[in-house]
Amino acid sequence: DAGVTQSPTHLIKTRGQQVTLRCSPKSGHDTVSWYQQALGQGPQFIFQYYEEEERQRGNFPDRFSGHQFPNYSSELNVNALLLGDSALYLCASSSGLKVGEQYFGPGTRLTVT
Amino acid sequence: GQQLNQSPQSMFIQEGEDVSMNCTSSSIFNTWLWYKQDPGEGPVLLIALYKAGELTSNGRLTAQFGITRKDSFLNISASIPSDVGIYFCAGLNTNAGKSTFGDGTTLTVKP
Numbered sequence: 001d002a003g004v005t006q007s008p009t010h011l012i013k014t015r016g017q018q019v020t021l022r023c024s025p026k027s028g029h030d031t032v033s034w035y036q037q038a039l040g041q042g043p044q045f046i047f048q049y050y051e052e053e054e055r056q057r058g059n060f061p062d063r064f065s066g067h068q069f070p071n072y073s074s075e076l077n078v079n080a081l082l083l084g085d086s087a088l089y090l091c092a093s094s095s096g097l098k099v100g101e102q103y104f105g106p107g108t109r110l111t112v113t
Numbered sequence: 114g115q116q117l118n119q120s121p122q123s124m125f126i127q128e129g130e131d132v133s134m135n136c137t138s139s140s141i142f143n144t145w146l147w148y149k150q151d152p153g154e155g156p157v158l159l160i161a162l163y164k165a166g167e168l169t170s171n172g173r174l175t176a177q178f179g180i181t182r183k184d185s186f187l188n189i190s191a192s193i194p195s196d197v198g199i200y201f202c203a204g205l206n207t208n209a210g211k212s213t214f215g216d217g218t219t220l221t222v223k224p
Contacts, residue, residue, distance in 0.1 A: 004155070033211070033212075035214075040216070041216050041217075042117075042119075042201050042203075042214030042215050042216045042217055043156065043201075043212075043214045044214070045211040045212060045213070048211060056211045058211060090155050090156070092155075098161075100144040100146060100161055100163075100205045100207060100212070101146075101158060101161050102146075102158065102212065103158065104148075104155030104156045104157070104158075105155050106153070106154050106155050107154075107155050
């Protein structure tokens with residue numbers, strides 16, 4: 001039973017560029033949440049997708065957008081990258097029945113130079 | 114916005130000792146969660162608590178959901194070297210769908 005997978009593992013981008021991160025949820029899970037984790041801090045909620053729609057959104061600008069596909073996988077897109085976007089981006093999946101029990105992927109380490 | 118205060122920020126203990134850490138919030142949550150994160154990996158769910166006053170164990174770990182619904186604590190008994198890592202609490206209101214995380218307690222266990 002595969003857990004949550006994310007790609008790529010690491011990414012280096014230049015300020016102003018755009019990036020797309022990908023996530024495949026744990027088998028049987030239909031809800032995907034994205035978090036940003038800066039060094040030395042806890043994960044910060046970006047948004048959550050369920051049934052291919054954004055269900056909840058945290059305090060992040062519109063430069064952060066996402067998508068969920070019919071197979072429940074998800075993408076996180078960030079436009080006009082800033083140096084402050086450098087962080088570990090975590091994807092978490094859960095079942096609609098137990099939305100609190102989130103299983104996290106290993107994350108994508110994004111560095112913006 | 115909602116904030117979680119997690120304490121202590123770091124702990125240095127001897128192998129075999131018990132550990133206690135806690136999390137307080139200015140807001141009420143209907144679910145409390147405890148995670149452990151190892152370097153280079155995502156957080157791993159340790160314990161989920163769904164009712165005020167609930168006390169739940171997972172092996173050597175025990176967590177409680179505070180009766181005010183604004184706090185939770187995690188105890189680790191008889192610590193071992195593999196307990197090393199960062200422990201995060203998270204509060205969730207299931208109707209809102211998003212988890213709010215604390216900034217973590219870094220645990221170091223000396224053999």
